[in-house]
Amino acid sequence: MRILRTIESFYPYVTGPANQAYRISAELESRNINSPILTTYCNVDKDLPKREVYNKVHITRFKNQIQIMRYCVSLGMLMNLKDFDIVHSHSYRSFQTDIGCLVSAVNRRPFVLSTHGTLSGYKYILKNKFAHLPYKMYDMATFKNAVGRADAMVVSSKNEYAEALEFGIDKKKIHLIPAGIDIGDYESHQDKSNKVLNLLFVGRISRNRRLEPIIKALQYLNEVKLTIVGSEEKSSSLLRGGYLSELRALVDELRLRERINFAGAKYGKELESYYQAADVFVYTSLYENFGQTLLEAAAAGLPIICTPVGIAPEIVIDGETGFLVSDDPKMISERIRQLNNVSTRREFGGRIKKIVKEKFNWSNTIDQYLQVYQHLP
Numbered sequence: 001m002r003i004l005r006t007i008e009s010f011y012p013y014v015t016g017p018a019n020q021a022y023r024i025s026a027e028l029e030s031r032n033i034n035s036p037i038l039t040t041y042c043n044v045d046k047d048l049p050k051r052e053v054y055n056k057v058h059i060t061r062f063k064n065q066i067q068i069m070r071y072c073v074s075l076g077m078l079m080n081l082k083d084f085d086i087v088h089s090h091s092y093r094s095f096q097t098d099i100g101c102l103v104s105a106v107n108r109r110p111f112v113l114s115t116h117g118t119l120s121g122y123k124y125i126l127k128n129k130f131a132h133l134p135y136k137m138y139d140m141a142t143f144k145n146a147v148g149r150a151d152a153m154v155v156s157s158k159n160e161y162a163e164a165l166e167f168g169i170d171k172k173k174i175h176l177i178p179a180g181i182d183i184g185d186y187e188s189h190q191d192k193s194n195k196v197l198n199l200l201f202v203g204r205i206s207r208n209r210r211l212e213p214i215i216k217a218l219q220y221l222n223e224v225k226l227t228i229v230g231s232e233e234k235s236s237s238l239l240r241g242g243y244l245s246e247l248r249a250l251v252d253e254l255r256l257r258e259r260i261n262f263a264g265a266k267y268g269k270e271l272e273s274y275y276q277a278a279d280v281f282v283y284t285s286l287y288e289n290f291g292q293t294l295l296e297a298a299a300a301g302l303p304i305i306c307t308p309v310g311i312a313p314e315i316v317i318d319g320e321t322g323f324l325v326s327d328d329p330k331m332i333s334e335r336i337r338q339l340n341n342v343s344t345r346r347e348f349g350g351r352i353k354k355i356v357k358e359k360f361n362w363s364n365t366i367d368q369y370l371q372v373y374q375h376l377p
Contacts, residue, residue, distance in 0.1 A: 004084040006096040010039035017116040027366040029056040042072040092118040101146040110376035113150040117289025124287035125208040156290040180362030186300035188276035200278035202293040216329035231265040275300035301349035321352035
């Protein structure tokens with residue numbers, strides 16, 4: 001079996017979809033199933049080699065001729081979509097998905113689409129209804145072709161499953177397969193009985209991540225510090241920039257500079273060390289289709305305080321593994337107080353880690369993908 005994977009942007013530009021695409025291909029290669037990745041130079045250094053191999057996964061990058069918002073036209077990819085049994089594309093409203101769908105249809109081969117929150121996510125991220133027009137115009141111009149022709153649609157959370165149904169996708173085509181994680185990478189052996197409670201946020205700093213409630217919650221607390229890991233990036237090209245500067249100004253206004261650390265983007269072992277050093281994970285995002293960093297925090301055994309987005313409702317059991325909250329800073333501060341006790345945090349952390357170990361390990365995830373691939377028409 002040879003499964004071609006297409007995705008608009010890929011490593012070293014780190015995103016949730018890129019992480020999943022790579023790891024699925026790597027796990028398949030470990031089972032002797034060929035799964036190369038075709039991608040573009042979108043968001044990465046143009047001097048990177050066209051062809052690379054990461055952990056047995058063959059990566060081929062193609063130049064973009066045109067880019068409209070995040071729609072990157074890479075015509076060279078079209079000539080390289082050949083000799084395959086299945087095309088699996090990542091993200092809707094993508095040129096790479098559109099040509100994956102087209103070539104699959106021409107060759108009468110199955111086509112699989114992973115949505116990654118691209119069906120309706122813009123409705124939650126963009127408050128201005130006028131900004132919704134490019135997304136709706138694409139749907140009208142293409143008649144939602146990639147979605148309609150897909151033999152299988154993969155979503156990663158119950159929230160995203162509900163979005164797919166609302167979008168009009170036949171439930172028989174929808175497969176709920178969460179991302180996996182290696183729980184051993186996040187094991188912590190640090191003594192966390194320190195007097196100061198260390199809060200952690202990890203994610204791209206964008207307006208839909210809505211960090212203001214977390215920052216404002218600290219004004220009601222003592223002996224609590226917050227580390228914000230991530231760099232600024234717009235979730236949509238239509239969003240206004242300058243969000244990080246606004247957050248820094250808010251921190252100064254509330255006189256919290258000594259208690260809030262903007263650590264910047266971290267990856268790999270360095271990122272894992274931030275999870276291992278933290279006591280509680282906080283996340284008040286407006287929208288997530290999955291929420292990879294929620295899963296990472298849970299794998300590290302951190303109690304989670306977050307809004308009910310992505311997989312949060314599936315791993316955060318209120319009062320047992322964390323707390324689901326609104327964007328009310330006072331409510332958030334009260335939940336943080338409830339986790340001030342070390343033994344309580346250990347109990348919560350142990351429970352959430354058990355959930356992750358049972359439901360989100362990569363072996364189970366790849367078994368589910370193989371079930372989809374093997375039963376395609």
